Amino acid sequence: MHRDVERILINEEEIRERLDFVAKKVMAEFACDGLVVVILLKGALVFAADMCRRLPVTMTVECLNISSYHGDIKTSGKVEFLDKKMPEVADKKVLIMDDILDTGLTMRAVTDALLALGAAEVRNCVLLNKRKQRAGDCEADFKAFDIDDEFVIGYGLDYQGRYRNLPYVGVMKQGDI
Ligand code: XMP
Numbered sequence: 001m002h003r004d005v006e007r008i009l010i011n012e013e014e015i016r017e018r019l020d021f022v023a024k025k026v027m028a029e030f031a032c033d034g035l036v037v038v039i040l041l042k043g044a045l046v047f048a049a050d051m052c053r054r055l056p057v058t059m060t061v062e063c064l065n066i067s068s069y070h071g072d073i074k075t076s077g078k079v080e081f082l083d084k085k086m087p088e089v090a091d092k093k094v095l096i097m098d099d100i101l102d103t104g105l106t107m108r109a110v111t112d113a114l115l116a117l118g119a120a121e122v123r124n125c126v127l128l129n130k131r132k133q134r135a136g137d138c139e140a141d142f143k144a145f146d147i148d149d150e151f152v153i154g155y156g157l158d159y160q161g162r163y164r165n166l167p168y169v170g171v172m173k174q175g176d177i
Pocket of ligand 1: 040043068098099100101102103104105106107150151152153157158159
């Protein structure tokens with residue numbers, strides 16, 4: 001375990017098993033040939049790489065640079081689209097992949113933007129869903145794990161840009177935040 005991690009919340013095997021389960025659900029309920037997967041950078045990179053490979057459909061993969069956290073542990077509450085160009089999603093089924101649904105503001109903003117671009121249907125798929133009252137009017141369509149409202153790192157999630165490479169999801173030692 002990394003020295004800055006207080007405890008492992010979800011280990012590698014649990015992640016693998018749940019991703020298999022969620023992928024089957026996505027295949028049964030939403031995925032089809034022509035699917036557009038939109039990955040929210042950078043947090044969803046690791047999760048999405050593992051998830052996409054479990055969805056045997058003809059898909060295109062797009063990435064969106066979104067900023068709401070600025071590397072800290074609290075959302076700024078303001079969702080910024082950092083790309084000059086948005087993906088082409090007109091008349092497509094779109095599956096947004098993100099690491100975590102926290103306030104829901106990011107997912108709400110991205111979903112609305114993709115619908116405004118003419119997407120036929122938009123659903124989301126997240127690794128983690130924080131159990132909390134959400135500011136954004138948005139819930140997870142597909143989720144691997146529900147977690148308590150604490151700051152987590154690893155498997156794509158960062159603190160000030162670090163720890164994304166940890167193969168598990170963990171809670172940081174208090175003194176490090
Ligand atoms: P909202 O609040 O818009 O947040 O649902 C979504 C984005 O915020 C980041 N986020 C976290 N990142 N540990 C992290 O490393 C966390 O506990 C955490 N909570 C939210 C994340 O990038 C997500 O896309």
